[in-house]
Amino acid sequence: MLILSACLRFTVYDTEPERVGLVAANVEQLAAQGNPGERFRFVAMADTHGDYEHLRSAVRRINAQGGITFGLHAGDLTAYGLLDEYDWAWDELERTTVPVLVTIGNHDALSFGPEIWSQMFGPFDYSFLIGNLKVVVFNSNILEFPTSAPNRAWVRSQIENGADRSVVVLTHHPPQGADDVPGGTVNEFYAELLQLGKLSLWIHGHQAEPRLYQIGDTTVLQCGTFGAGGRYWTVDVAPEGLSFEHCDALGCHPREPEAR
Amino acid sequence: MKTARAMSFLFAFASLGASDPQRRKDETDSTLSLEWLVPDFAKIQTGSYAGLFTSGAGYTFLKRRLDVSLLFGVAPNFHSGNTVYLFEFAADVRPFDLPAGPLRVVPVFIGPGVIYSPNAELFVSVPDRYPTKAYYPPTALMWMMRLGTEFDLVPASASWVKRHGLYAQATVLFRYAELFFNNPGSVSLTDVIGGGIGYRIEF
Numbered sequence: 001m002l003i004l005s006a007c008l009r010f011t012v013y014d015t016e017p018e019r020v021g022l023v024a025a026n027v028e029q030l031a032a033q034g035n036p037g038e039r040f041r042f043v044a045m046a047d048t049h050g051d052y053e054h055l056r057s058a059v060r061r062i063n064a065q066g067g068i069t070f071g072l073h074a075g076d077l078t079a080y081g082l083l084d085e086y087d088w089a090w091d092e093l094e095r096t097t098v099p100v101l102v103t104i105g106n107h108d109a110l111s112f113g114p115e116i117w118s119q120m121f122g123p124f125d126y127s128f129l130i131g132n133l134k135v136v137v138f139n140s141n142i143l144e145f146p147t148s149a150p151n152r153a154w155v156r157s158q159i160e161n162g163a164d165r166s167v168v169v170l171t172h173h174p175p176q177g178a179d180d181v182p183g184g185t186v187n188e189f190y191a192e193l194l195q196l197g198k199l200s201l202w203i204h205g206h207q208a209e210p211r212l213y214q215i216g217d218t219t220v221l222q223c224g225t226f227g228a229g230g231r232y233w234t235v236d237v238a239p240e241g242l243s244f245e246h247c248d249a250l251g252c253h254p255r256e257p258e259a260r
Numbered sequence: 261m262k263t264a265r266a267m268s269f270l271f272a273f274a275s276l277g278a279s280d281p282q283r284r285k286d287e288t289d290s291t292l293s294l295e296w297l298v299p300d301f302a303k304i305q306t307g308s309y310a311g312l313f314t315s316g317a318g319y320t321f322l323k324r325r326l327d328v329s330l331l332f333g334v335a336p337n338f339h340s341g342n343t344v345y346l347f348e349f350a351a352d353v354r355p356f357d358l359p360a361g362p363l364r365v366v367p368v369f370i371g372p373g374v375i376y377s378p379n380a381e382l383f384v385s386v387p388d389r390y391p392t393k394a395y396y397p398p399t400a401l402m403w404m405m406r407l408g409t410e411f412d413l414v415p416a417s418a419s420w421v422k423r424h425g426l427y428a429q430a431t432v433l434f435r436y437a438e439l440f441f442n443n444p445g446s447v448s449l450t451d452v453i454g455g456g457i458g459y460r461i462e463f
Contacts, residue, residue, distance in 0.1 A: 007453060009309050009455065013340060013379070015340060016340070080399060112342060
């Protein structure tokens, strides 16, 4: 009885994470690493949900790979937006030796997820500079935030004011065929962003299959559900352009964008 | 809609008392028609994912071998960050109890249940803006299984109280059990078990 009384759990719907401000902390850590120069590499993954063991193994491989500057997670760290799930996922992600920046997924926004996210990570929309890139991260979960996502004015201004940098967008949803409210125009908005001609790369999750394809001048990296292979992508940034490898438990394999 | 649903559920729960004609017949030959509504026991509890402060009542059947209970709990703002309201509906199989003088030891009780939270952030059925009702499972419902033990004191003299009981139980949510089995190296048993302790008074 004494042991059980020490393990009392009152609800799964807690909303006060012990770790807070993780986006700001990781952006700061990235800045402290210094300018990586013209050539650097980052990793991207998505939809890890409750796959903590495979996430641990992927992180181990990422750490062993070396030469990685930072990581991006395109959302759905959790399945039900519960604080325990956020903690278990971040317990694995923080084992990386590099900063990891994240965007909120639709599952992360369930239950009290938005409140937990705001404390644990920070803003839903943010951007940061790294090398010659500007990475714009925004909340694309329109069904979970029907009145506020995406923040169109903010997103448009971030992309239009990319200065001389290549703009990389990180969202949970794809730029085409995204979930939308009845009568919504989010896909038209994304088409508009693509037509601005300023996006080098759009990284997203939510879709099951890993894919790499072009929409005009923009390369779209669909991370794919993390799955049993603990899949992630590496993106090499160089003056001559971006190159990609898809990595799983068996190794990393170069991929070229398919025409679309 | 939620109120009507809740009232229907409460009436159905209270009607459980009428489902076993022997339940009250052993104790009295009273012909009071509403006696079946009177619960057989009440509980106050803390933990087990059902709130910091939780209380409720239930019915017992098959000579105390089956308890069915409905509890209402609160996890207050100062603990959880938000005030969360919780209903717990559960059935416990209590195969036997062991007499030890004035004590009765229920070495084990086990049973399934569901915890429902009516908070606005949660839903049983996804909102209409979603393309399909199967888009998400209910976030307001947590199915669970629990295992516990109880020590009861039978009052020495005749009284309206049949037993005073203290119990401890370990509750596992099905969702967390799945995560534990799929991730044994990342999620530990102590991560997924929710302990609870409580007092049960039978009358």
